[in-house]
Amino acid sequence: xxxxxxxxxxxxxxxxxxxxxxxxxxxxxxxxxxxxxxxxxxxxxxxxxxxxxxxxxxxxxxxxxxxxxxxxxxxxxxxxxxxxxxxxxxxxxxxxxxxxxxxxxxxxxxxxxxxxxxxxxxxxxxxxxxxxxxxxxxxxxxxxxxxxxxxxxxxxxxxxxxxxxxxxxxxxxxxxxxxxxxxxxxxxxxxxxxxxxxxxxxxxxxxxxxxxxxxxxxxxxxxxxx
Amino acid sequence: xxxxxxxxxxxxxxxxxxxxxxxxxxxxxxxxxxxxxxxxxxxxxxxxxxxxxxxxxxxxxxxxxxxxxxxxxxxxxxxxxxxxxxxxxxxxxxxxxxxxxxxxxxxxxxxxxxxxxxxxxxxxxxxxxxxxxxxxxxxxxxxxxxxxxxxxxxxxxxxxxxxxxxxxxxxxxxxxxxxxxxxxxxxxxxxxxxxxxxxxxxxxxxxxxxxxxxxxxxxxxxxxx
Amino acid sequence: xxxxxxxxxxxxxxxxxxxxxxxxxxxxxxxxxxxxxxxxxxxxxxxxxxxxxxxxxxxxxxxxxxxxxxxxxxxxxxxxxxxxxxxxxxxxxxxxxxxxxxxxxxxxxxxxxxxxxxxxxxxxxxxxxxxxxxxxxxxxxxxxxxxxxxxxxxxxxxxxxxxxxxxxxxxxxxxxxxxxxxxxxxxxxxxxxxxxxxxxxxxxxxxxxxxxxxxxxxxxxxxxxxxxxxxxxxxxx
Numbered sequence: 026x027x028x029x030x031x032x033x034x035x036x037x038x039x040x041x042x043x044x045x046x047x048x049x050x051x052x053x054x055x056x057x058x059x060x061x062x063x064x065x066x067x068x069x070x071x072x073x074x075x076x077x078x079x080x081x082x083x084x085x086x087x088x089x090x091x092x093x094x095x096x097x098x099x100x101x102x103x104x105x106x107x108x109x110x111x112x113x114x115x116x117x118x119x120x121x122x123x124x125x126x127x128x129x130x131x132x133x134x135x136x137x138x139x140x141x142x143x144x145x146x147x148x149x150x151x152x153x154x155x156x157x158x159x160x161x162x163x164x165x166x167x168x169x170x171x172x173x174x175x176x177x178x179x180x181x182x183x184x185x186x187x188x189x190x191x192x193x194x195x196x197x198x199x200x201x202x203x204x205x206x207x208x209x210x211x212x213x214x215x216x217x218x219x220x221x222x223x224x225x226x227x228x229x230x231x232x233x234x235x236x237x238x239x240x241x242x243x244x245x246x247x248x249x250x251x
Numbered sequence: 252x253x254x255x256x257x258x259x260x261x262x263x264x265x266x267x268x269x270x271x272x273x274x275x276x277x278x279x280x281x282x283x284x285x286x287x288x289x290x291x292x293x294x295x296x297x298x299x300x301x302x303x304x305x306x307x308x309x310x311x312x313x314x315x316x317x318x319x320x321x322x323x324x325x326x327x328x329x330x331x332x333x334x335x336x337x338x339x340x341x342x343x344x345x346x347x348x349x350x351x352x353x354x355x356x357x358x359x360x361x362x363x364x365x366x367x368x369x370x371x372x373x374x375x376x377x378x379x380x381x382x383x384x385x386x387x388x389x390x391x392x393x394x395x396x397x398x399x400x401x402x403x404x405x406x407x408x409x410x411x412x413x414x415x416x417x418x419x420x421x422x423x424x425x426x427x428x429x430x431x432x433x434x435x436x437x438x439x440x441x442x443x444x445x446x447x448x449x450x451x452x453x454x455x456x457x458x459x460x461x462x463x464x465x466x467x468x469x470x471x472x473x474x475x476x
Numbered sequence: 477x478x479x480x481x482x483x484x485x486x487x488x489x490x491x492x493x494x495x496x497x498x499x500x501x502x503x504x505x506x507x508x509x510x511x512x513x514x515x516x517x518x519x520x521x522x523x524x525x526x527x528x529x530x531x532x533x534x535x536x537x538x539x540x541x542x543x544x545x546x547x548x549x550x551x552x553x554x555x556x557x558x559x560x561x562x563x564x565x566x567x568x569x570x571x572x573x574x575x576x577x578x579x580x581x582x583x584x585x586x587x588x589x590x591x592x593x594x595x596x597x598x599x600x601x602x603x604x605x606x607x608x609x610x611x612x613x614x615x616x617x618x619x620x621x622x623x624x625x626x627x628x629x630x631x632x633x634x635x636x637x638x639x640x641x642x643x644x645x646x647x648x649x650x651x652x653x654x655x656x657x658x659x660x661x662x663x664x665x666x667x668x669x670x671x672x673x674x675x676x677x678x679x680x681x682x683x684x685x686x687x688x689x690x691x692x693x694x695x696x697x698x699x700x701x702x703x704x705x706x707x708x709x710x711x712x713x
Contacts, residue, residue, distance in 0.1 A: 040618065040701070043709035078335055080621075097475075102341035110332025116268040129260045130340060131253045155271075402633070406626050410616040419612065420630065423605040424637045426598075427644035434648065454644055465636060469629050472550055476625035 028087070029054045029179055029210035030075060035084035037070050044070045046234040047084065052227075054089075057201055057211040059221045061244070062231035063251055068214040069109070071231065072183050075212065076106040089178055105177035109184070111164040115157035119148065119167060122156050127174050134174050142170040146196060161188035169200060180204060182213040186220055198224050218244055254346050261350025262357070268327065269358065279320035279362045284369065286312045291373040301374055306436035309370060310429055313393075314422075316362055321400030322417035324355050325408040338474045348401060348470035352463070356397040363389045376440070384439045391455040392432035395462060399425055402466040405473050431455040478556040483695055486688045493685040500678030508671030521585045526671050528578035530679035531571050532600065538568030538683055539603060542610075543635040546628035555698060556691070558624035561631065562614065563690035567683060569607040576600055595646040602641050606634040620698075 030052040037045045044067045052058045062068050073079050075088060077097050086093040088100045113122050123139050134142075143149040146166040151159070159167065165188045172180060185201075186194045194217075201211050201224045215221045221228075221244075228244045230237045232251045244250055269275055290308045294300060328334045337347050367385065370376055378385060400421055407416045431451045438448030508526035545561035548554070579597065580590050591597065610630050617623035 038705060038709070040620065040705060042705045046709075076339060078338060098341050101339050104339075106339060108332075108335075110335055112333050112336040113331050114264060114268060114327065114333065115330070116271045117264065121264075121267070125260055125264050126336070129257055129342070131256070131342070399633075402629075406613070406629065410613075412612075412616050416609070416613060416616065419605070420609045423602045423609070424634060424641075426602060427637070427640045430644045430648050434651070450647070454640075454647070458640055461636065461640070462633075465633065469550075469632065472625050472629060476622050 027054045027090070028052070029056070030058075030086070030088055030212060032071070032075070032086040033084055035071070035074060035081045035086060037067070037074060037079060038082050043082075045074075045081075048231070048234055048236055049084075050229065050236060052210060052212060054210050055205055055208050056226045057205050057213065057224050059225035059228050059244075060212065060214040060231060061216070061218070061221075061228065061250055062214075066231045066251075067234065068231055069183050072106070072181050072212065072214060073108070076104060076108070076181050077101055078106075103178040104181060105172050105175050105179075106181045107165075107168045107172060107183065107185075108181075111156075111159075111168065113156040113159070113164060113167070116155060118153050118155055119143065119159070120152040122167070123171060123174065126171050130175065138174065139170075142173040143167075145173060146170045147192065162190060162193060165189055166193060166196075169197065173200070177209070179210045179212065182211065185213040185215050186217050194220050218250070253342060257340075257342050257346035258350040258353060261347060262353040265327075265351065265354030266357065269354075275320055275323070276358055276362060279316045279358070280365065282319045283312045283316045283362065283366055286315050287366070287369055287373055298375075301376075302440060305370075305374060305376065305440060306433045308374075309436060310392075310433050312366065313359075313363055313389075313396075313432075314425075314429065316366075317359060317396045317400055317425075318418045318421065320358060320362070321355055321397065321404055321421075322414065323408070324351055324401055324404040326404075329408055334474065344471045344474045345467040347474070348405075348467055349463075351405075352397055352401045352466075355401050356393055359393045359397055360390060363393065378440065381439050381442075384445075385436065388432055388435045388439065388452065388455075391452060391459060392428050394459040395428040395455060396425060398459060398462040398466055399428075402462075402470065405470065427458055428455065431458070477552065477554045482556060483692055486692055490685055490688040490692075493681050493688060497678050497681035497685050500674050500681060504671050504674030504678050507667075508675060512667045512671055521582060522668075524578050524582040526675050528575060528582055529672065530675045531578060532575040532596075533676060534679050534683045535568055535571035535575050535600070535603065537680060538564050538571055538687075539607075539635065539638075541687065542568060542631050546631040546635075549624055549628045550632075553621070553624075555620070555624070556695060558628075559694040559698060560687070560691045561624075561628065562694055563687050565607055565610050565614075565627075565631070567686050567690060569604070569611065570686075571679075571683065572600060572604045572607060576604060593645065593649065595642050595649055598645040599638060599642040603634075603638060606630075606638075610634070620701075 028051055030050065032048065032050040034047045034049055035045055036043065036047055048067075048071060050071075060068050060071070070079065074081050074093075075086065077093070077100055080094075089103055091099045091103075093100065112126065114125070117125065120139055120143075123142070124133070127134050140149060140152070143152055146169050148163055148166050148170070151163065156164070156167070185197055189197065198220065201213075205211060205224075205226075213221070213225075222241050225241050228239050228241055230239065230250050239250075287308070290311075294304065325334070328337070337344065364386070367378070367382070371378060403417055403420045407413045407420065410416055431454045435448045435451040435455070438451070504526065509523055514520050514522060542561055542564040545557050545564060549557045549561060576597070579600075583592070584590050610627060613630055614623055614627050617626060
């Protein structure tokens with residue numbers, strides 16, 4: 026199986042404060058890899074490095090075979106990040122925000138495709154609402170609708186279940202299951218072991234720049250993983 | 252082509268947002284009106300003096316408009332981390348600059364067009380027959396101001412002293428725009444032959460071309476430092 | 477990437493530049509202030525030119541250095557190059573301020589005015605403001621890569637703009653005032669040429685010395701921050 030993500034001895038420091046030190050990781054295509062770890066361990070930083078938002082201070086990485094330093098445009102065409110930022114414009118409606126977010130990536134979804142995606146994530150009836158009025162959970166669902174339309178090869182989800190209600194979590198898990206079945210790769214971080222166990226293929230626990238990998242069963246059975 | 256559609260999308264987004272909340276244009280407009288009123292009070296209204304200082308007043312008013320309006324052009328992108336979304340796009344980042352530049356240029360030009368009748372009103376200017384020429388000058392000078400202003404907005408928008416830093420950076424470097432615009436405006440208002448002030452317009456055009464191109468090329472580094 | 481060997485090289489050779497600068501400036505000042513003749517028209521005041529002109533030239537030289545380092549940084553992202561750029565900017569500010577001040581002192585007795593919107597003075601004032609803006613921008617940005625990149629962008633834009641500023645003011649001045657006032661007014665007699673040359677080279681060497689020292693200082697600050705960060709991180713990791 027091809028490798029979707031290969032990180033080799035990645036280090037990152039901000040203001041000379043070292044968040045990651047020599048972290049290596051390998052994720053295969055079609056896999057859902059769940060990253061756990063205490064707050065401040067550097068999970069978000071690692072995910073953002075792979076999303077090409079940060080350059081590593083040391084080390085290198087490859088995504089879908091493209092070099093993380095020299096082929097960033099090709100990486101960006103194939104990935105999608107659902108992170109902490111909502112990437113929304115307050116004065117635009119939900120539908121207009123989607124039209125902008127996808128249109129600026131190079132193709133224009135039809136009204137029907139947008140409606141389908143919004144319905145699939147459960148906010149179809151809010152299509153005309155100005156996004157300044159959306160709750161955090163609704164914004165998260167909107168981000169997933171964008172991912173549905175973009176259809177990336179690699180999906181990166183930082184705190185996948187944050188802000189979502191139970192139905193929302195079930196919706197995300199179903200999306201991940203379908204996504205990996207169709208050959209896509211998912212790298213996610215989470216704090217909820219039970220919900221993650223339903224979809225993850227492999228688990229990694231990042232603590233003090235040590236990545237401790239384990240199976241999903243081990244993660245579920247253990248009292249505490251860090 | 253995707254490059255041009257990016258520019259269109261960004262300009263569309265900015266224009267639509269502005270149409271909905273009108274925050275930017277109204278603050279630019281009312282600030283400029285304030286400047287015009289203050290000048291109107293402060294100077295005695297004899298026609299000779301007016302003709303002398305009018306070009307300066309016009310461009311001071313437009314300059315303040317630029318400082319108020321252009322400085323926060325990227326603020327809306329920073330608010331919900333939209334700059335990050337731009338960073339992750341597989342497109343040449345200069346297209347984003349051009350999209351913002353286009354929106355800014357249209358805002359500034361529309362405010363200037365609305366202000367011209369006010370100049371006629373408060374200063375008894377007779378400019379109706381020269382309106383097209385004044386519009387030409389405004390367009391060319393505003394392109395330059397928008398080019399620099401959009402770039403400096405991106406540089407200063409995340410700094411805590413943004414409102415101070417933006418004019419500090421913009422004003423010295425836009426001196427050629429103001430000189431060219433004032434001199435060309437003076438030529439038009441004095442009824443001079445076009446040949447007498449055309450080199451000012453040429454200067455502005457050269458400035459515009461240089462700075463749109465350089466800013467377009469250099470914007471990549473702002474998003475991917 | 478420039479390595480710490482470059483810093484070591486700076487440290488080893490800085491004193492030669494410093495010594496050469498001191499010698500040339502000393503001889504230049506002596507010949508300029510004491511042994512050369514006063515100008516026929518301007519009198520003793522012309523002697524300020526021995527300081528003013530080299531200062532102005534060196535300010536331009538310093539800004540060019542800042543420009544080159546900025547482009548180099550955007551290309552290679554080398555932190556030592558960023559330190560050099562930062563150093564060059566501060567020193568350029570010093571020489572620009574010095575040039576403006578000495579020019580003003582010369583201007584009062586010669587033109588009977590402390591200031592005029594002559595193309596060169598205006599360009600210099602704009603250069604001064606641009607450098608102040610550069611240093612202020614740096615002080616407000618905490619993220620080191622962002623700071624280096626944004627500062628480099630500002631320096632490049634300013635450098636490209638400066639000739640346009642000069643050009644536009646020259647046109648403007650030729651419209652509104654005949655060039656009765658000219659900074660080119662000093663005719664170079666033979667015994668003036670020697671102090672001029674000595675001071676020009678001497679002050680350029682002084683700039684180089686200052687740049688070498690200041691770059692090392694900024695590099696040490698950079699290392700210190702790194703060390704502090706590592707100490708903090710050791711608790712974290």
